[in-house]
Every structure is written in C-alpha cells, then in structure tokens.
Amino acid sequence: MLGPTRESNSNEHPAFAGLEEQIPPGRSLWADGLRRLRRQRLAVVCFWIVVLYLGLAGFEFAVELFDWEKPAFVRWNEIVGPSYQKPMESYEWTDEQGRSCIRRAWMGTDFMGRSTLRRTLYGAKTSITVALCASLISLAIGVPLGAAAGYFRGWIDDLIIWLISTLSTIPYLLLLMAFAVVLRDRTFWGIELRGITSVYLAMGLTSWVGICRLIRGEFIKRKESEYVLAAKATGCSNARIIFSHLLPNVFHIIIIDLSLRFVDFIHAEVILSFLGLGETDKPSWGAMIDAARAELARDVWWEMTAATVAIFLLSLSLNLLGDALRDCLDPKLRMD
C-alpha cells in the first residue's frame, strides 16, 4: 500500500523537482492576517493607541493592586490648585509643605482643585475595566451557548433561540437599565455589587445575544465542512470537535466582534454613569461628563472636553482597528 503512494508523491517526481523552493512557505490564518494588517498604516496607529490605553489602565490597576509608590499622574485625588483653574495658565499655589510656587495645570482643575488630566487618565482604568469585564462575561455566556445551539441543534437550539429572541425583543437600553437598577447595591452570595461591578454585570448579562447568534450561525455553516466530517470519522468526541476543531476556526470572528463591541461598552458606561448607575467615588469618563452638565454654564469646558476626547480617541481607534481586523482576518465578511 505504501509503495505506490510514495512513488506518486509529487516532490520526488522529476517534473516537480526544484518546485519546493519556489513555493513560498505556508502562512497560518493569523500570520497572514497580521501581515495584511501591518500594511495598513492607519490600523497600525490605531493598534498602538489601543495598546497605550490598555497599558495605562493596566498600570493604574497594578499600582492599586500591589500598593506601589504612586507616581504623580496616578494621584488623581491630590489637590493641585484652586478650584476651576483654567488649563495652561500659570497660578501661584502653596503646596503641602507650605512652600509657594508657580504651577501650571495642563488641563485645568475641577471644583475641588484636582487635576483634570490625572482624573481623565484614571478614567481609562474605570472604562476599560468595565468594558473588559463586560466583554468577558458576554463571551463566557454567548460563545458556549452559541456553540451548543449550532452544533447540537434540536431542542437545545430551540431553547437557546427562544432565549435569544426573548432578550432581543426587549429594547436594549431598557433591558440594560432594568438589570443595572435591580443589581445595584445588592448582595449575592456575600458579594456586594457596588459601583462598577453592577455596571459590567448588567452589560455582560444583556449583551451576549449578538456573539451567541454569530457563533451559532458559523457553527451551523461549518458543521458540515470536510474537516469536521474527517474529525468525526476518526472518532473524535463532540467536545473535542467543538473545542479543538471548530472554536479555533471561528476565533477570529470573536476577536472582530469583541473589538467593535468594546466601543459600545465604553459608550454604555457613560450613559449609565450619567443616570447615576455607575461609579460614584472614583473618577470615570461618564461621571466627568455628568459633572460637566452643571459646569458648562459657568464656562468650565475643560473637564467635559478632556473626557470626550479620551473616549473619542479610544473608540475611534477601536472602530478603525475592528474594521481593519475584519478585512484582514475574514475577507468574506468585507463590507466595502
């Protein structure tokens, strides 16, 4: 049996001699996607902006977690100047040691004299924590449910479809607020849901429908493909087919969806904070915009602007990066 197979092996046939050097080495989906992504300069810039934001949030998080000595830009609570100091203007200020000095707040101060710049930087931590936790929760619910529905079909599919259509029948904002209101300031199994915990729980528990639907559709499509049939023929268990054959093949869809969903979470955090359902004692972009409502009438525009620019930059980068990722990783999904 082995003899003829070896003889017909193309590499050893004289006609194909030397061809091996001409064929470029194969690339995986990810390597290929990355190569294409690197060619889009705008997407690369966006990628680094997102990394910068994530790094900042991670650093702020680490400083609090490990109790490091805080560098100046992390001390958002420090009073650095008079109330509502205008940005870029020098002012005289007596610091804690009683020395008077000339200072300048780059982005002004809030009503308590705290630096707007530091508060905006800290807001990155709040927003990104919320968006990250909400994404993780919605993935943890949406992906297994979508996979089970698409793979097993039958009554499991019916049940999950029923769940999906029920949830998507309720207007999203109403659903989100209902969850946020009910979960706020409650204790479940000894864990008190305070501040942002209830925010990301509400977002995560309500937003898994989209990814679930996507994964289900992909699984239905790919279930009949050759590689799944081959895996089945060799006797792979269902769990193995799902986890090591199908999921890696739809992983890029999860990444694309996540990068675009992240933006929605950041915007939703702003709205919930404004409604008084968000973080209360630490700075967040939503809380800053909420505070600015009253301040704008007194011509205090910098706090509002700082938060808006911070959100704008992050969501613009994520949006553009998400679109570029979609084009690079899944050419079939290309929009334009």
Added chain:
Amino acid sequence: MTVYIFRRLLYTVPIVVGVLLLTFFLFSVVGGDISPQIAGKNADAQTIAEIRHEYGFDKPLFLSWDSQFVNHFRKALTFQFGRALDREKISEKILRGVGPSLSLTIPMFLGTLVLSLTLALLAAFVRGSWLDMVVVILCVAGMSIPYLSFIIYGQYFFAYKLGWFPILYMPEESLLTSLALPVVIGIIAGLGGNLRFYRTVVLDEMRSDYVRTAFAKGLSTTKVLFKHVLKNALIPIITSVVLSIPYLFLGSLLLERFFGIPGLGSLMIEAIASRDFFIINAMTFIFSLLIVVFTLLTDICYAWADPRIKLE
C-alpha cells in the same frame, strides 16, 4: 397565507411568555421586596407592612392562585399595571408621555433617514475615491463621540451661547421652536452610524449583476444609481425603517432629559432615579410587545410582497 399568519402568531406566544418570565425573575425574584425602600428611612414597621400588603410583596412567589407569579402575568396581560410609587396610574403616565416622545422622534427619524440615504447614494457615486474615504472616516468619527457630548455641547453652543433656540422645552411655545434644537442634535448624532449602514447597503447592491448590465448597456451613473440601485436597496432599508418604529415610541432618553421634554424617556429616567421597578417593568413589557407586533408585521409584509418566501 392565513395558515402562515396563524403560525407566525403562535411563534410570538413563547416570546411574550419569555419576556414576562424574565421581568418576573428580575423584578420579583432578584429585586425582591422593596417595601422598606418605598416607605423611606424613618418609616415604622406598620407602614412597611401596609406597603408590603398593598404591593403584594407578602404573597407567596409561586404555587398559589394569588401568588406574585400569577399576578405578574395577570397584570401584564390585562394591561393593569397599577400605580407608580408616586400614586399615579402607570398607564396614564405612559399614555401622557407618548405624544411628546413621538413629536421629538418622528422628525428626528425622518430627517436622519432622508439625509443619510441621500449622502449614502452620493458616497456610492464617488466610491473608491478619497472623498468616499473621508466620508467613511467622518462617519466613524461621528460614531466615536459619545451621544451625551453631542447633546451637552449642542445645547451649550446653540442655546446658551448663541441663543438661537430656547434652552429647555416650553409647553406654551410652538413645537417647532422648542423641539428644533433637540431634533437637529439627534439627527447629527445619529448620522454617522446610519450613513455607514446605508452606504454598505447601497454598495452591496452596486455589486449585483443587474447593475453591471445597466452600466454595460450604456446608462449613465446617475440613472443607474437613482433608478436601479435605489429601488432595490429600498428592501433592506424599509425593513430597518419598519423595525425602528417601536423605538420611536420609546422616545430619546438623553435628549428628553436634557431638554426637559416630558416624554417616555423622561419617565424612564424618573423611574430609575426613584428606583420605581413598577414603571420599568410596565415599560419593558409594553415595548417588547410593540416590537413583537412590528416584527410580525414585517414578516407578513415580506411574505405578501416577496414571492420567493415560502409559506409552508
């Protein structure tokens, strides 16, 4: 056809039941007994007990004809939502809010639709050029600015600084003057996302065979775009239009809040501020029902209009 409509109607039953189950679980099981909170901080035990009795929190959750579970279904299906925390009937509150909400959202919706559709066709006209690229980037940029910032800056500049519009909604003034600014802000804020969506729809249509044929037989670009593409692109557009009608009733939460428009969005915000679960519950059910009905209508219209949809 009748069989199809009937079957489609039957499909909606589990969804309505699902919504009711979800709201029951959320507000009665997780939310639980909120009578101490309704009574306030300094209430004595007797007041709390009275309130508990009035709102039915003293009844068993399940397994009784008079349980909270059965009452939840009964209330919703007969539209008897009872009274809000401020003793006013919830149904009256909701009916009163529909008018102001619609007078804000309908012009906003139509304005966004016309403007973004026209711009989308124009963008398709110059597709692939740098102008098209600029439009796309502007759309994404518009989508990246928080909705609240649009509202706050708009109100600050046009109403407060320039004084072109009244700052708040005034019932005694004409609708035109008091609603103009929120409508304009709503249109601008929604333009980015909508334009991007319609541009995709139009460009999808541009790739079809009949467009190539039309170009091949020598028709001008204008003619192809406005006579052929627009007509065919209208199908997904009409679907999205019909499906967004229920959301028009819902009003605009943030715009209504900032301009003091007494619509359903304001009602919702009041309900959240006072943690009035009863209003949120009623609104959730009513709007889910509206969406179910409009989805049903869309499907039936499709089946009626498009012969390719099978009716078995």
